[in-house]
Amino acid sequence: MPELPEVETVARGLRRMLPGTRLVRAELRRRDIARIGAADWPRLEGLEWGAVERAGKYLLFTLRRRTPRGQGRPAWRLMIHLGMTGQLRISQAGEAEPAHTHAIFYLENGNQLRFQDPRRFGRLGLLPLDEETDIAEADARLGVAPGREPLEIGEAEFIELFRGSQAPIKSALLDQKRLRGVGNIYADESLHRAGIAPRARGISRPRLLRLRRELRAVLRAAIRAGGSSVSDYVNSEGERGWFQMQHRVYGREGQPCRQCGAKLRRVEISGRSAHYCPQCQRLG
Ligand SMILES: [Zn+2]
Structure with missing residues (x-):
């Protein structure tokens, strides 16, 4: 998607x-x-x-x-x-x-x-x-999701959105009423870059700040690469994006983590798949 x-x-x-x-x-x-x-x-x-x-x-x-x-x-x-x-x-x-x-x-x-x-x-x-x-x-x-834009949200607001959330962080990131525009790919990629396990909850302030930085960096890098073409995505001129080449976890289950070599896993969280490294990503 x-x-x-x-x-x-x-x-x-x-x-x-x-x-x-x-x-x-x-x-x-x-x-x-x-x-x-x-x-x-x-x-x-x-x-x-x-x-x-x-x-x-x-x-x-x-x-x-x-x-x-x-x-x-x-x-x-x-x-x-x-x-x-x-x-x-x-x-x-x-x-x-x-x-x-x-x-x-x-x-x-x-x-x-x-x-x-x-x-x-x-x-x-x-x-x-x-x-x-x-x-x-x-x-x-017209039904446009009311959440905040990830590339515009400040540090304090980001902490406010996710601090004390009872949902696993992966599900909270996908909730379009909090942030809008983040889906499975960029939730998984930013959590790996921030070293946070998808099931983590009650995440500390410094780690949430790191997540905000990594999320924004990964979204910007993906825009520069023209997006990810994992299935049939093409832009308005019919061209594919290239960011899938830089995916660290999304769609790479069973393959070695590019950071530590551990075998990447895929699990279901609230009906959505989550790709992560059991070694690099920690709970809480
Ligand atoms: Zn790893």
């Missing part, structure tokens, strides 16, 4: 392509992936793409009316969550359309922004912006 670095990579690609471009038409082929605002898609015709943002694992777009004097006010908020296998790619008009293409945004330059998702865990949502509904309100109604 695409996590923060993969979604950020897609957002960066789209930021280079979309803002200021006119949307000729928006075609939604499956209503079940767009539970909010499916009937409103025809109303996007002729609008212009504004800002492209990311919040956790959510891609957020504003669409605005073009006025003779330049940019109009934001008129719509569009949310796209890639789910497990969702891809959002810019394609040329004549390019063969992949199977499981559920939505197409036709751009004025002839390109298409296509959303494809074989497993259909992805979600799209659309809401009008008006006096009553500002962007923050729209995002909340």
Whole structure:
């Protein structure tokens, strides 16, 4: 599943392509992936793409009316969550359309922004912006997770979020109401780098501070590498990421730890798999 670095990579690609471009038409082929605002898609015709943002694992777009004097006010908020296998790619008009293409945004330059998702865990949502509904309100109604951004959170807030948590640290890191954007890969990788076992709880302040540093470092390194392509993740230009080459534990069970040589393990914690080194990672 695409996590923060993969979604950020897609957002960066789209930021280079979309803002200021006119949307000729928006075609939604499956209503079940767009539970909010499916009937409103025809109303996007002729609008212009504004800002492209990311919040956790959510891609957020504003669409605005073009006025003779330049940019109009934001008129719509569009949310796209890639789910497990969702891809959002810019394609040329004549390019063969992949199977499981559920939505197409036709751009004025002839390109298409296509959303494809074989497993259909992805979600799209659309809401009008008006006096009553500002962007923050729209995002909340579109289901954007309320947690803090890991790359923005300060030390004191981070400690506050995890200190005294009764849940194993691995589960707490995945809880999108605390931090948003961290999934299985980057939770496992940051816990190994911080030397904390996934089942640990009641973690001391200095070790939580180390976890915050390692989490931010691993997310930044992954963004620089274009994300991790462990299954079918590609960016908006169809290119794979390379951070999987730098994974220390995720997907490496049975292989030797790159730090100490011990055999890496995989366990289930609250229904999610956790990869870790029994020697380098300590409880508490
Ligand atoms: Zn080790």
